[in-house]
Amino acid sequence: MTTPKERAAGRTHRVREAAAALGVRAVLLAYWGTTSLLTRRRANARTGVGESVRRKA
Numbered sequence: 001m002t003t004p005k006e007r008a009a010g011r012t013h014r015v016r017e018a019a020a021a022l023g024v025r026a027v028l029l030a031y032w033g034t035t036s037l038l039t040r041r042r043a044n045a046r047t048g049v050g051e052s053v054r055r056k057a
Contacts, residue, residue, distance in 0.1 A: 002010075
């Protein structure tokens, strides 16, 4: 049988692992979002007023 202290320690460990995984996901999501926005902004900046957006054959 496990003691209450051992159960609490195991629970704390699982909570820490879950928090760490959530932190990694948040960082990756922020990175992906920032990269996506910067890429779109650069693509829009390249097109001039008189330029066509369609690709030429």
